[in-house]
Amino acid sequence: MDISDARNRIVATADELYNAKGIQAVGMDELRTAAGVSLKKLYQEFPSKGSIVMAVLERRHQSWTEGLDATVRRAPTPREQLLAIFDYLGQWFCQSTFRGCGFINSFAELGAISPEVAEYARKHKESFQEYVASLAAGAGAPGYLAPQLAILAEGAQTTAAIAGTPNAATQARQAAEVLIDAALNTK
Template sequence: MEIVVAREPALDAAENLFCGRGIQSVGMDDIRGASGVSLKRLYQLFPAKEQLVEAYPERRDIRWRERLAAHVDHHQDPGERILAVFDWLRRWSAESDFRGCAWIDSYGELGAVSPRVAAQVGAHKQAFRGCLAGLVSDAGLPTPLAGRLYLLAEGAMVTAGINGRTDPADQAKQIARLLLDACR
């Protein structure tokens, strides 16, 4: 039981440190210090840093998609559900700990040398694209629109992470609205 309880603070600390400083610059001792979990217990949970690097985005993916779905589910109109994705991206990019897309950052640091990280990033991005495809389908709009919306959303995330502002999501929403209108 104690190991399971220690897992969450370790993952919380890893997520905060990896997103804030980068994966490669953070050591297990940094995670120990930030989590309050002993180094012995940390290595019982994650025998190698690579296992922690793989565990944190899995948990983050679940949380991220749940939060997005909860926000979108507050809307009934199929077109508004699509636009709600961009509203949610704006809210997310306004959070004080927002540093951009953790999966893009992970891929940039480790994607070329870690097939598991590359696969996790690919799975997350495919799931997000699938979410958009489902919303487009529910709205009765042409299938190719999902890919265009996906590129808009990804661009908004990257730009917001780089410039530390929320307006990329607003601009992407305006373009998404134009695309929706053109497809109707």
């Protein structure tokens, strides 16, 4: 196994374990064993647990961004692109591994003790808000719509995680339709 393979395996394994159990509940020995690497190799790749957490957050950000954008790009109109955000959420919420937003979970678990995690979570959420704003602008919507849709999407993520069902995506999509149509008709 070369260095990039080991690194990728560690990050993927950490992501799975952190998602399933929480970050603080997973020790380095458990991660090492699950990833199939030596403790020496683990520390060669990552000097601290904090560096692994940041690599996991970077991986999640990339996965989220690419998945969301792929779903949005398939939508035929600007209005449908805005609604595709909620379609993406619905697909995600149906996955057996869905445990809520990894950034919200990481922030809740470590935000008070890790400024680096808190800042990365904020930047991730900010990038999502900017993405929604660009879609709303492309639809010709007033500026107030994007923050409303972003909050609706964030609330759906939390609700789906707590309720344990994907219904929040459908409900949020229906609310988004009302907001979008009102915004586009009252410009």
